[in-house]
Amino acid sequence: MKRKGWLVPILFFFISLTGLIFYQKRQDSRSFAAPTSLPPILWSESSVNINKIQFSESGHQIEVLRIADDWELSQPLAARADHSLIYSILLNFKQPSLTEVIDIDPVNLKNYGIDDFSGRITLYTKDNHTYELMRGTLADPSNYYVYSPMAHTIYTMPKSAFNNINTDLAIWRDKHLLNFDKKDIDYITLTYKENTYTLLPTQADQTTLFESEGLDTEVLNNLIDFFEICKVKNFITDIASPNLLRAYGFDTPTLSAEITLKSGEVLTAVIGNVIKEENICYIVVNGSNSIVTIPYFDLSLLKIENIETEFPPNILSE
Known part of the structure; x- marks a missing residue:
């Protein structure tokens, strides 16, 4: 009779232990499936x-x-x-x-x-x-x-x-128009208003400057600085036909520049139509058929106009 008295407590102990184990497993399962505030790491790459x-x-x-x-x-x-x-x-x-x-x-x-x-x-x-x-x-x-x-x-x-x-x-797409550093330029050939100019670099106070007879030096160097840092505003087309190039003014360009670097690489830029009111210039670079727009640059003061000499009346009459 005394042995039977221990049976009930022992059975109760094992039943309670089994229930506790199942309960713990269920809690672990729930906590694994539920959202967590810990940030997971999917992958880590260099x-x-x-x-x-x-x-x-x-x-x-x-x-x-x-x-x-x-x-x-x-x-x-x-x-x-x-x-x-x-x-x-x-x-x-x-x-x-x-x-x-x-x-x-x-x-x-x-x-x-x-x-x-x-x-x-x-x-x-x-x-x-x-x-x-x-x-x-x-x-x-x-x-x-x-x-x-x-x-x-x-x-x-x-x-x-x-x-x-x-x-x-x-x-x-990369927005840089031309990739060059002014100090790496060997020379520049510039065509503007039917005249062609060759620009050679000079050093002044550790600054590279360009000048040419007939062109305003300050405006010219501002233009070269502009080309060095200029970025594309809009990509118009990458497959411009001859008719489209003509429509944007590239048959009679406003300005053409050929930049020869000391490495021998040659960069080209051709400006077609210029629209001041819309703050844009249409441009094609490096001989491509890609027409893009860049910010407006005022070229009107680039060329120094020739001043005609007025002769005194008495000389003309002679």
């Missing part, structure tokens, strides 16, 4: 190891490649890429700063505004790793829903990471 970036949205795709230490657009056309935009993308996506986990193995991505037309950014590395994030709708005023195919998970990510990333080709 910027120098990333050699290709793709961004697609609504059926359009942009692709940039790392060529040596430079970034070049490869789709939808070949052109220099905007380094400031690429730097921003690498900064925000080489190790994405995620806010929280929202849904593991989501049943329907459309609940988060994600489908085949959503913004999708993909990074490729030199060692053949691929990282991808798809942007959804806003989760709140500061965060987007994003989906990682690699993790099969919906996260939230700061809205700021996606600032200025879209498929507008103009934002991906």
Whole structure:
């Protein structure tokens, strides 16, 4: 009878212990699936190891490649890429700063505004790793829903990471008109108002200056400084036909410049129509068929007009 008296407490102990174990497992499972405030790390890459970036949205795709230490657009056309935009993308996506986990193995991505037309950014590395994030709708005023195919998970990510990333080709293109440093110029050939001038550099107080008879020195050097730092305002076309070039004034250019560098490289710039009221000049550089606009530059004071000599009446009468 005394042994039977211990049986009930022992059974109660094991039943309680078993229940506690199952309860703990269920709590652990719930805490794993629920959103967390701890920022997860999807991946962490070195910027120098990333050699290709793709961004697609609504059926359009942009692709940039790392060529040596430079970034070049490869789709939808070949052109220099905007380094400031690429730097921003690498900064925000080489190790994405995620806010929280929202849904593991989501049943329907459309609940988060994600489908085949959503913004999708993909990074490729030199060692053949691929990282991808798809942007959804806003989760709140500061965060987007994003989906990682690699993790099969919906996260939230700061809205700021996606600032200025879209498929507008103009934002991906390098805006620098000509890439040169004035001190590297060997000489310049300038054609203006049917006259051609050869400009040679001189050094004055550690500053490179150019001058030519018949041209105002101050305006001339302002023009060369303008070309050195000038950036494109708008890209008009990359496949200008002869008729289109003529329509923008390139059959009778306002000004042509040929800049020969000490390295032997030759840069060219041809200004077509100039519209002061719209603050633009139409220009083509380096013999391309790409018409772009740049800010207006007043060329009216560049050339020093010849002053006709007036002879005294008595000389003329003789």
